[in-house]
Amino acid sequence: MSEKSDALKFAWWIENDKVALVYADTTNVNDSYSSPSVVKTVTVRGYFNADEFVEADTGGSNETGMTEACSLPEEFHSAILSKAVQKGYELKPETIQSAQYFENQYERGVQKAKRKANTGGLTRAVVRLQDL
Amino acid sequence: MTQEQMIEAVKQHHPEAPETQIRIWLNEAIKEFSRRTRVVEGAVTFSTVADQRYYSFTSIDSNLFEVEEVWFEDWSIARLQSRPQKRDSV
Numbered sequence: 001m002s003e004k005s006d007a008l009k010f011a012w013w014i015e016n017d018k019v020a021l022v023y024a025d026t027t028n029v030n031d032s033y034s035s036p037s038v039v040k041t042v043t044v045r046g047y048f049n050a051d052e053f054v055e056a057d058t059g060g061s062n063e064t065g066m067t068e069a070c071s072l073p074e075e076f077h078s079a080i081l082s083k084a085v086q087k088g089y090e091l092k093p094e095t096i097q098s099a100q101y102f103e104n105q106y107e108r109g110v111q112k113a114k115r116k117a118n119t120g121g122l123t124r125a126v127v128r129l130q131d132l
Numbered sequence: 133m134t135q136e137q138m139i140e141a142v143k144q145h146h147p148e149a150p151e152t153q154i155r156i157w158l159n160e161a162i163k164e165f166s167r168r169t170r171v172v173e174g175a176v177t178f179s180t181v182a183d184q185r186y187y188s189f190t191s192i193d194s195n196l197f198e199v200e201e202v203w204f205e206d207w208s209i210a211r212l213q214s215r216p217q218k219r220d221s222v
Binding site for chain 2: 007008010012014017018021022024033035036038039040042043044045046047048049050051052053055062064066067068069071072073074076077079081083084085087088089106109110113114116117
């Protein structure tokens with residue numbers, strides 16, 4: 001059996017923030033599904049949180065140290081700042097108006113980023129060849 | 133901007149706030165922004181374990197929060213909307 005026809009017998013779904021992988025035998029009326037017994041490479045495409053800020057420069061993956069740049073695109077750093085500043089102003093009743101101003105700034109950044117994500121890179125358009 | 137520069141910028145507005153608190157605000161903002169905008173898209177590879185069905189998002193990548201497509205070896209495989217109706221033996 002070819003590598004392709006082997007691979008195409010597998011299927012996936014999402015359940016409770018987990019990816020489930022099964023081998024699906026649908027060649028007869030009694031479809032059967034079983035956990036894959038083979039060790040193979042799986043690639044997952046999806047959406048990620050930007051790296052979290054940590055105190056030290058640990059050099060670890062998924063972390064941003066003090067002297068490292070935020071992993072979000074530069075154009076959205078001001079939106080992140082606005083949200084953090086908003087949270088500070090929300091702590092005092094006399095600065096609620098300032099909090100609202102920075103919330104609006106943040107929301108503008110969110111809208112801009114959504115537009116970019118919806119119209120952005122080539123990775124969004126995938127043409128997949130199918131066997132006929 | 134580096135983390136240090138961002139903390140300094142927030143301090144301009146909140147000089148009394150401790151650095152640890154500002155870092156918490158920034159991390160909350162980064163997480164909310166990433167999830168709402170889905171601006172960070174990418175792919176990550178891992179190896180399956182024999183006879184294991186479920187792989188948590190955090191075990192694949194601690195930043196992963198939504199999956200769009202899965203390739204088995206080099207082939208995109210079918211997505212089921214939910215677990216198969218037929219009961220199986222895991």
